[in-house]
Structures are given as C-alpha cells and as structure tokens.
Amino acid sequence: MAVLLDTGLYIALIDPSDAHYQRAPEILKEIKTGIHGQPYTTSFVMAEAATLVAIRTKKNIEAMHVIKSFFVGDARIASLLRPSETTENKAWDLFLKINSNTKKQPVSFVDCLNIIIAEQHHIGVMVTFDNHFESWIHCFQ
Amino acid sequence: MAVIKLTKKEKLDQLVARITLETGHKPTQQDVVDAAVDLADEHFDELQIKLAPTALLDDNKISKVMALREKLSKIEWITSNRDNFANNDDVDIYST
Numbered sequence: 001m002a003v004l005l006d007t008g009l010y011i012a013l014i015d016p017s018d019a020h021y022q023r024a025p026e027i028l029k030e031i032k033t034g035i036h037g038q039p040y041t042t043s044f045v046m047a048e049a050a051t052l053v054a055i056r057t058k059k060n061i062e063a064m065h066v067i068k069s070f071f072v073g074d075a076r077i078a079s080l081l082r083p084s085e086t087t088e089n090k091a092w093d094l095f096l097k098i099n100s101n102t103k104k105q106p107v108s109f110v111d112c113l114n115i116i117i118a119e120q121h122h123i124g125v126m127v128t129f130d131n132h133f134e135s136w137i138h139c140f141q
Numbered sequence: 142m143a144v145i146k147l148t149k150k151e152k153l154d155q156l157v158a159r160i161t162l163e164t165g166h167k168p169t170q171q172d173v174v175d176a177a178v179d180l181a182d183e184h185f186d187e188l189q190i191k192l193a194p195t196a197l198l199d200d201n202k203i204s205k206v207m208a209l210r211e212k213l214s215k216i217e218w219i220t221s222n223r224d225n226f227a228n229n230d231d232v233d234i235y236s237t
Contacts, residue, residue, distance in 0.1 A: 013206065013210055014209070014210050014213045015213075015218050016214050016218060017218045017220050025203075025206075025207060025210070028198065028203055028206065029203065031198055032198040032199065032200070032203060038197070039197060039198060051235060052235060055219075055235055056218050056219050056220070057213075057216060057217070057218060057219075058217070058219065060216050060217075062212065062213070062216065063213050063216060066209045066212070066213055069209065070206070070209075074205070075202065075205045075206050075209055076197060076202075077197065077198065077202070077206065078197060079197065082185075084183070084184065108234075
C-alpha cells in the first residue's frame with residue numbers, strides 16, 4: 001500500500017495564494033498516520049514543482065531551496081521514483097490514447113507518467129487536486 | 142571479499158533449473174546472482190519499494206515542513222504570471 005503525491009500538494013504547502021493552502025498540512029498529517037501507506041512522488045513532479053516555485057516567486061532563492069528540501073533534502077516528504085525507459089514508453093502510449101479524444105481537455109505527459117508509475121508500483125492512491133486522475137486511480141484531497 | 146549469507150538458495154536453484162529448461166544453457170548460481178543484481182540496478186524504483194524504507198513522515202518532519210512553510214508565507218507569490226516566461230511554450234505549460 002502506498003500513496004503518490006502530485007505537484008499540487010507541494011505547491012499548496014508553501015504558496016499562501018493556493019486554493020488548498022489550508023488543507024495541505026492536514027493532508028500531510030493524514031499521510032503520516034500511515035493509512036494510505038508509504039508516500040512516494042516522481043522526478044517529474046519534482047521538475048514541475050521546482051519550475052513553478054521559481055516562476056511564482058520570481059526566483060526567490062529561499063523558496064527554491066525550500067522546495068528542493070521537500071524532495072531531496074532534510075525535509076523530504078516522500079520517496080522519489082524515477083521512470084525507466086519502459087515506463088516512458090507506456091506513458092507515451094497512454095498520452096496518445098488519452099489525447100486522441102479531441103472533446104476533452106489535454107492531459108499532460110507528466111500526468112500520464114504519474115499514472116503509469118502508480119500502476120507499476122501498485123500505488124493505489126494519489127494526492128492530487130487534478131480531477132482528471134479519478135478515471136485511473138483513487139484520489140484524495 | 143565479503144561473504145553474504147544466501148537465505149533463498151532453493152529459489153536460486155529453481156531459477157537455474159528454469160533458465161536451463163527454457164534456454165538449454167545452464168548458468169552458474171553466480172551468473173544468476175550477478176544478473177539479478179544488474180536487474181535490480183536497472184529497476185531501482187521497484188527495488189526501493191520492495192525494501193520498504195522506514196517511514197519518512199513523522200511529527201519532527203512535519204514540524205520542519207511547517208516551519209519552512211511559515212518562512213515562505215512572508216515572501217511575494219504571484220498568481221497571474223504570463224509576463225514571467227522566457228517563451229510562449231512555457232506560458233502554455235506553466236502559466237496560471
């Protein structure tokens with residue numbers, strides 16, 4: 001049993017203007033209880049979060065160090081999973097399949113990778129504020 | 142050379158037997174162990190989950206996260222940021 005953390009949680013933890021700023025610490029405490037299993041995230045979530053923090057703080061150096069520490073430093077929240085070539089290929093398949101439906105909003109390649117990684121590692125729950133994950137994995141927010 | 146105690150020798154024997162049956166080539170136990178280590182290295186993420194790290198989140202870690210959060214509450218965060226990108230691709234990917 002394990003839980004995958006999406007980019008939104010990391011941003012919501014530190015951006016006071018985020019809609020989920022108040023909820024984010026409660027989610028952390030819920031994860032700490034262990035009811036969802038071990039927390040994991042992905043290197044692509046790290047890439048998104050780092051870039052978003054740089055943009056939204058106009059490259060505030062303290063903020064960039066903080067977001068780094070959430071992934072690879074002493075405030076690390078979750079174990080980091082990195083996609084293999086096989087994972088990337090499966091994510092491409094899903095990305096092309098999902099986005100072949102022209103009536104729906106585009107789904108990002110990062111989101112597709114997160115879905116595939118969750119499947120491969122038998123991660124049954126995702127913390128995300130994106131509603132489009134619901135078709136593939138149980139989400140909580 | 143360090144000596145490692147093999148606790149799953151029976152399973153290792155079965156693997157040698159299966160490979161011999163499937164391929165007609167009988168590897169040594171050492172060959173199988175070496176290949177298993179290479180495979181574990183190539184599939185590190187799965188190895189990491191299998192070995193289940195100790196709990197990352199505890200009260201101490203949450204306090205640390207909350208202290209960092211408090212520090213960042215004082216800085217300016219922007220929510221409308223289309224002017225802050227180097228190119229239009231980044232606008233489409235990251236703009237709010």
